[in-house]
């Protein structure tokens with residue numbers, strides 16, 4: 009652990025002033041990340057609306073869209089196992105939601121919405137703990 013920190017500090021210092029372009033090159037562009045994350049909020053709000061109105065076709069559409077968003081390159085703000093696990097849980101809720109919608113199971117879709125929302129909260133708590141990946 010301490011060794012890893014040393015390596016990354018040394019890496020940062022070593023790279024300083026030499027290859028400014030390389031620094032953070034593998035990190036997603038914060039503006040693109042923000043736009044993607046905003047689409048997520050948008051779709052999740054529409055998902056709630058569709059559930060309230062019992063519009064299962066729209067439920068499936070927004071669940072699909074949210075799933076696609078989670079597969080974009082900009083989604084991978086953190087390259088950690090924990091972030092992967094949060095992302096997987098989130099996708100499972102979305103897949104279960106889509107399936108419930110296709111099966112015309114409104115109650116099931118509503119329950120999945122709760123699981124999905126817990127997924128938003130859990131991952132965001134993690135993101136807050138880590139600090140933003142691009143903030144240096």
Ligand code: HEC
Pocket residue numbers: 041042045046048049052085086091094095098124125127128129131132135140
């Ligand atoms: C696997 C992790 C993860 C999950 C699950 C997740 N998010 Fe996010 N979210 C992020 C990250 C990473 C950011 C960007 C970091 C930041 O701005 O602090 C973010 C940022 C956001 C933002 C801020 C965008 C801006 O304007 O800066 C909103 C809004 C948001 N998420 C909504 C949601 C909603 C709604 C859900 C659930 C439907 C959700 N997120 C689920 C990781 C996640």
